[in-house]
Amino acid sequence: MWTIILVLVGLALFILYKMFIVVEMREEVILERFGKYRETLKPGLHFLIPFVDRVAYRQEIREQVIDVPHQKCITSDNIEVEVDGIIYVKVMDAYKASYGINDYKLASINLAQTTMRSEVGKITLDDTFSERDKMNEAIVEELDKASDPWGVKVMRYEIKDIQPSEDIVLTMEKQMEAEREKRAEITESTGERDARINVSAGKRQGAILLSEGEREKRINEANGQAREMELLAEATAYGIERIADAIAQPGGSLAVKMRLTEQYIDEFEGIVENANVSVLPVEAANLKTFFEGAAQISNQTNPS
Known part of the structure; x- marks a missing residue:
C-alpha cells in the first residue's frame, strides 16, 4: 500500500x-x-x-566567444603561416539558430577558417602583420553575410597569432639583422659625410674671411697711398704756387735764372772732378766767375 x-x-x-x-x-x-x-x-x-x-x-542569447583553431595558410608570396583567431557571435533569433543550421558554432569556425585562408592568400607575409585590422573586417563581413540565415550575428573577429614556419623565421631574422647593419652603415656614412661637409664649410668660411681681410687690407693700403699722393701733390702744388708767386715779383725771373746757373755750375764741377779729363776750355773754367759777376751786377741794379 x-x-x-x-x-x-x-x-x-x-x-x-x-x-x-x-x-x-x-x-x-x-x-x-x-x-x-x-x-x-x-x-x-x-x-x-x-x-x-x-x-x-x-x-x-549572450555574446559568445568561439576559439578558431590553428590553420595553415599560404600567402600571395607562397609562404606558409599558421593563423588562429577568436570569433565573437550572438544569437539574434533563437528560432533560426535552432532550425536554420545544425551547429552554428561549428559552422562559424569552419567559415572563419575558409575566409581566413582566402584573405591571407591575397597579401604577402609582410602585410599579414600590418593588415590585421583589414583582414578582421573582411572576415567579419563575410561571416555576417553567411550567418544571417542562421539568426546569428558575428560581432567581431580577432586574429590571435600569425606564426610563420621556422625556416621563414630564421630568414626573417637574418633579413632584419642585415637591415639593421644597413641602417648602421647608412647612419655612419651620413655622419662622416656631414663631418666632411662641416669641415669643408669651415675651411671655405675661413678662406672667405681671409680673402675679405686681404681685400680690406689692400683697400686700406691703396687708400693710404692715394691719400699720401694727394697730400704730396697738394704740397708740390703749393710749393710751385709759392715759386710762381715769387717769380712774378720784380727781379724774380732773373733770380730763377741765377739759381739755375748756379746749380748748373755746381753739377758741372762735379762732373769735371769725377771725369778723367785733363784739358778743358778756358771759358768753362771762368764760367762760374762770369755768372757770379752777373749776379752781383743784378743785385746792384735791383736792390731789395
Whole structure:
C-alpha cells in the first residue's frame, strides 16, 4: 500500500515538474508540441502540457566567444603561416539558430577558417602583420553575410597569432639583422659625410674671411697711398704756387735764372772732378766767375 502511494506521489511530482519551466535571463527556449515548433519562451516561468509539450532547444542569447583553431595558410608570396583567431557571435533569433543550421558554432569556425585562408592568400607575409585590422573586417563581413540565415550575428573577429614556419623565421631574422647593419652603415656614412661637409664649410668660411681681410687690407693700403699722393701733390702744388708767386715779383725771373746757373755750375764741377779729363776750355773754367759777376751786377741794379 505504501509503495503504491509513494509511486503515485512521485508520479504526481514528476507531472508537476513537467508542467512548469523556468527560463533564465541569459537564454531563450524553443518549445515544441507533438514535434512541431510551438513558440519561443522568453525568460520567466512558463506552463507546459505534460507529455505534449517539450523543450527542444535552449539558445544562449549572450555574446559568445568561439576559439578558431590553428590553420595553415599560404600567402600571395607562397609562404606558409599558421593563423588562429577568436570569433565573437550572438544569437539574434533563437528560432533560426535552432532550425536554420545544425551547429552554428561549428559552422562559424569552419567559415572563419575558409575566409581566413582566402584573405591571407591575397597579401604577402609582410602585410599579414600590418593588415590585421583589414583582414578582421573582411572576415567579419563575410561571416555576417553567411550567418544571417542562421539568426546569428558575428560581432567581431580577432586574429590571435600569425606564426610563420621556422625556416621563414630564421630568414626573417637574418633579413632584419642585415637591415639593421644597413641602417648602421647608412647612419655612419651620413655622419662622416656631414663631418666632411662641416669641415669643408669651415675651411671655405675661413678662406672667405681671409680673402675679405686681404681685400680690406689692400683697400686700406691703396687708400693710404692715394691719400699720401694727394697730400704730396697738394704740397708740390703749393710749393710751385709759392715759386710762381715769387717769380712774378720784380727781379724774380732773373733770380730763377741765377739759381739755375748756379746749380748748373755746381753739377758741372762735379762732373769735371769725377771725369778723367785733363784739358778743358778756358771759358768753362771762368764760367762760374762770369755768372757770379752777373749776379752781383743784378743785385746792384735791383736792390731789395
